Amino acid sequence: MGTTPTISLILNGHIPFIKEDADPQAPQKYWLYNLLYETLIPLLQTFDRLEGDRIPFKLGIVFSPLLIQQLQDPALVDSFIQFLDAKIELGEREVNRTRNIPWMNYLAHLYYDRAIEYRVLFTERYEKNVIRAFDIYQKKGKVEILATAATYAFLPFYTSYPEAIKAQIEVALKTYREAFGRFPEGFWLPEAGWNPELDEILRSYGFSYTVVDTHGLLQGHPIPQEGTFQPVRTPAGLKVLARNLALSRAVWDAHEGYPAHACYREYYWDIGYELPREDMKAFVASDGSRQQTGYKYWAVTGGEGEKQPYIPQDAHGQLQKDVEAFVELCESHLDTYRRLREKEGCLVGAYNLDLFGHRWYEGIDFLETFFREAAQRSSFAVDTPAHVCAHFSQEKLEEVMPEFSSWGENGFGETWLNSSNDWMYPPVLKITEKMIELAERFPNDGGLKERTLNQAAREVLLAQASDWASMLHYQQAVEYARHMVESCVDNFSIIYESLGGNYISTEWLTQLEKRHAIFPDINYRIFRKKR
Incomplete structure (x- = not known):
């Protein structure tokens, strides 16, 4: 590896199959609408800003074949535009409804303006095709898009039927090539589900690396001497990166992670659940269930007390502190590894894509602020997972077979x-x-x-x-x-x-x-x- 330690972030994007019902207000379709509106469009907007300011950024993103096809489905695209129009119409009503509550009216204006902006971005700048927009950044070398199984099957459960695993992979490769015009270097294991039987199968399809959860590598055979700070190679020659536990918990932990801070926006409190049903017709699914609108006015607050108003300025101040803490966490781990092993290492942070923006409203801003902060540091670089793996020559890596593992509950297959x-x-x-x-x-x-x-x-x-x-x-x-x-x-x-x-x-x-x-x-x- 070079002289600079490296951090690689991977965002895993997938939603289930939702096309069965033609109704645009089928409850499952809101999964796609929310991912597009709260994560994918703002993430592309972040890339645009970073590139415009000449801030270097690199990361890995997973788009499952199901997600790719549904994002490009004309009927679903049209349904999403109807969803955007409903957001704008609701925003007009909210600006009027909250006119006598200044702090709430400020947020209503913020959300209303954003809905208008996102409609323009989606229909004009990204031409209704966010997959193509992400591919532009892949062609520029700023984003690496990883492949994953066709329908996101938990592959360890199908090792008795290798033909089924190969079918999942072959459909995935065809979908990937059609969407991006190239062959993927990395394969993302659905739910980070690894089993040793997958080694030769993945390598036979030409993948150069995959990613397992922390314990999958640390309990490997033999136990890796470098821990999760360097990739290993399997007997079949597949490079394996491991998710760093500390980086994952800092962002993902429901109770101790950054998103749990009291001043961040509360995910669950939404006017879609609170206002009269007749005022929320566009956000009541065809099965009668109420859906989130994105018009949210309350902070996490914490405890059992009354929810406090969401104040974006307070959240922004906390975000700066959390990014600094995250950077210091990265530096501390890389520094400790350097002192103990007298060599440079890498850290991999892997998360579900919808955590950023959708689950954690400030999450997209967290990513942008992280890249801006990282650009000012000389203590580490950020890179794509494929480039991280390329830094390590195959013959110098430890040969380790990772153990059966996943990132599900308790780390195996019981989820x-x-x-x-x-x-x-x-x-x-x-x-x-x-x-x-x-x-x-x-x-x-x-x-x-x-x-x-x-x-x-x-x-x-x-x-x-x-x-x-x-x-x-x-x-x-x-x-x-x-x-x-x-x-x-x-x-x-x-x-x-x-x-x-x-x-x-x-x-x-x-x-x-x-x-x-x-x-x-x-x-x-x-x-x-x-x-």
């Missing part, structure tokens, strides 16, 4: 396999097995049969998504998660039986293709056993 969701795995694994069988049985079919087999592959990939198990575990959108698993299994079963009887309803198939319209150019043969 995705417990009493709330274990029922889903027997049918999902069964249709996975049958899909491999179908790919072997019908290797060269065309026409309607090929179309049917391609849809069968889509149903299997959707059923494998880790989102459904997560939702069931956390008791969020439970009915939707259960519906998606059961409908994918049922759809596949109908297809499987119809292929046995050599008959399929074209009307039924066409409707299914419209509802589960992902990966339009999928080739079911990705499930064939590799020879």
Whole structure:
């Protein structure tokens, strides 16, 4: 590695499949709207400002194939513009409603002006395609976009079916190349889920590195002498970076992390839950659930006392302190490593993308302030994860096989396999097995049969998504998660039986293709056993 220690931040972007319901106010669609409005557009705006001020910045971003396709879906894009218009209309009413409460009226004006600005940015500057806007920054070398599995499946659970893992990867690579016109260097493991069986599979597809959670590397075989301060190489030659525990907790911890500070904006208190339902029609989903509007007036405050008003100036002052603390934390860890090992190290901070801006309102400003502060420091550099790995020559890295791990609860697989969701795995694994069988049985079919087999592959990939198990575990959108698993299994079963009887309803198939319209150019043969 060079003479400068390095920090690499990775932001993991993914949302579940939400296209099934054509209604623009389907509750799941607000996941996409909020990610776009509160995270992706302001993040691009931050990049624009940093570039305009000639502030160097580099980081890694993950866009799951599902997220890429849904961000580029014309119907969802149109629905998002309707959402922006509803935000603007609500802002006009809020400015009027709060006119006699100065501190609240100030915020209402702030949110109203921002909604207007974001509509212009999205439709004109970014031309309704934020993926292309991020790719521009990748081409400039400021952003590295990592690949991840097609439907964000928790891959360790599918190691008994390597064809399924390879199918997830091959669809992901095709989606990535279509979106970005290149081959990715890094592969982000969904939910940071690593199992040793993934080593040779990932390397066989040409990935140069991946990222595991802290304990996955520290409990590796053998235990790495450099800890998480340098990548290791696996027996197959894959470089592995590990998330730094201290950097993760500083930003992510719900109780001790920076977002928990009392003066930051409260995430849960939103007028969408508070004002009369008839005034919130655009923010009441089709199932009757109230959705967040982004018009929020209260600070975290803390404790059980009455919530205090949100004061942006106070939050900005705290943000400066938190960035300084984060920089000092980075410097302290790198300094300690240098003294103990007499060499320079790297730190990796990996977080879910929607933490910044959506969950933590000040999070995007935190990133911008961090890059501005880092530009003034000579104690470390910021870089993309691929460049960090490139600093270390393959032959000088320790050979270590990381242990089974994830960034889920307790660090293994129990978030995705417990009493709330274990029922889903027997049918999902069964249709996975049958899909491999179908790919072997019908290797060269065309026409309607090929179309049917391609849809069968889509149903299997959707059923494998880790989102459904997560939702069931956390008791969020439970009915939707259960519906998606059961409908994918049922759809596949109908297809499987119809292929046995050599008959399929074209009307039924066409409707299914419209509802589960992902990966339009999928080739079911990705499930064939590799020879």
